[in-house]
Amino acid sequence: MKHITIKDVAKKLNVSISSVSRAFNDKYDIKKETRELILKTAEEMGYFPNPIAKKLSQRKTFNIGVVVPEFINEFYAEIIVAIQEVLIENGFQVLVMQSDNNPELELKNVKTIIHSMADGIIIAPSLDGDNMNYYMKQIEAGCPIVFVNRVPDSITASKVIFDHKKWSFFATEHLIRQQHKKIYHLSAHSNISVAKDQIKGFLKAMKKHKIKEENYKTIETGLLAKEGMAIVEDLIYKQDLPDAFFCVSNPVAMGVIKTLKDNGYDVPRDIAVMGFTDTQIAKLISPQLCSVKQPTFEMGKIAANLLLDQINNDKINEPITKLLNGKLVIRESSIKTSST
Amino acid sequence: MKHITIKDVAKKLNVSISSVSRAFNDKYDIKKETRELILKTAEEMGYFPNPIAKKLSQRKTFNIGVVVPEFINEFYAEIIVAIQEVLIENGFQVLVMQSDNNPELELKNVKTIIHSMADGIIIAPSLDGDNMNYYMKQIEAGCPIVFVNRVPDSITASKVIFDHKKWSFFATEHLIRQQHKKIYHLSAHSNISVAKDQIKGFLKAMKKHKIKEENYKTIETGLLAKEGMAIVEDLIYKQDLPDAFFCVSNPVAMGVIKTLKDNGYDVPRDIAVMGFTDTQIAKLISPQLCSVKQPTFEMGKIAANLLLDQINNDKINEPITKLLNGKLVIRESSIKTSST
DNA sequence: CTGAAAGCGCTAACAA
């Protein structure tokens, strides 16, 4: 693949390479006619500026790295789509890497991106931990970074987060209003920052509605369906089932529903189930899964724009925190059916 | 972010920049001790070779573009993960772009990648069409391209495809063996190459088992849940329901199940449903969805390796076609329950 | 085994 270069175009038209360069970068002075002639000829010759050379001479890569825990589930996939939409529009390339919910791989990915001289990074951390120290050091060194979703409170950097506490509270309150008396919260592992917020929201609702201590419980479960299933099996064995489960994620909720059904319980007649982070299939299953919708698309767009601001403003930017709201999507699985 | 360059390291050690370069590229002659000294000092100084400069001087970008219809669903997400695993391992960066099942956006993405001087492209086409002409021209011009999944038969290029016909045949035969007498196939739109293969497999099974014409039908539906729902609603209205549906995709299957249930039909007791392209949630719903598992991970790995071969062998490679097999994952939704 | 030097294709002062 022999590529045509700026020289070829310049020679053909007997102009200097700078003129050709200028024609392609409209910030410089150049006569309109020459410009148009150059552009036209370049087009005919099939010339296209070599981005690598451009990057080198401008000391800018126009690469943005995005590191997410995974993108098999819709949540991060949608965030990525939104990020790409904004950044590609602005002339950047987006490198997506997944860290398999593994902090070490996450760090490795971030380092790869930094070494590849990306102009900025969007990080959706896997879980709290030492990585944050490294990230903060990079930020202080001037590397534009924006965090998304599972960001520890402690960190002072630009971030786009979802108000887990608030919406966890609303979700729980919805269950209480449905007259469910005994409610268990299946939470993520506590090394995920947002898990703590979700628990806080849950407990706040318990407190507000003066639910007695013996009528609620928080069980550290995880994010996966099978983890939800294991917990429910255990509870069944212990004969310790609540009236309603508030689950940390939709996969967990689906695992819970499955296990309950397999054991002869009807959802929601016998036991209600509420999920979190709405997915397309939530309304395709029976019962339709009630959950909290997070604004994935908005999260991605805002993160990308925050990063662009950081990249474009040389002055040290104040860290900006965007706290986003969701929506309670009420569906069958949470509804108290008249079992009276 | 001031970066340390090869010069800094060279100056510090009073060696030439070529020695430093050689130390980092072990294909050259260099004394072991100097090499180790350089590497050690470089490490201490925090030096890392600038990949952009490397790319420019080697006239190789180490970028691979991957264009998929979407990656919100697991299918392509898993393929991407596998591709990345292989390529990153081999020192390449992977640029993922999605074309929203839109051939024009797909072409635009591919052009962006080619202009960005990627060393190769993996394309999972949206649907058959004129784009193929452009792609073939690029291949002839020496651009390494590997196709995945929805590839028209006509195209002679390296490709990794799934044997849709065969597994569609097996899936259909499974339904027949379950004693379902009247079977409808809800297919994708016919401008998707694999839809045709799926239909062929379905029809082959009908023929082999001598199903009468009035007892089977192929209905062009699409890939989405709502499209499946619309078709079933229509069939219910026309009172034209079969004993079993063989659906082009799991979303369609889930839409079908949902609509049937909402209208008082039990799946599989009244009507059986078979999906295609297995997903994680298939076994979390009730009834568990029977479908055909495709080897997404393998597809991605093979595609990446085919591409690497093309990139590394300058001699014009013969196009290689890899036809992969799947697995019939038998679950409740297809099983004839003794309604006798 | 090591160094000098010519590029890779482009940008961006500086001159003209």
Place this chain on the structure above:
DNA sequence: TTGTTAGCGCTTTCAG
């Protein structure tokens, strides 16, 4: 407005 030229940071001949 245009051309000249010196880089950007690295690889890779060619000498030594």
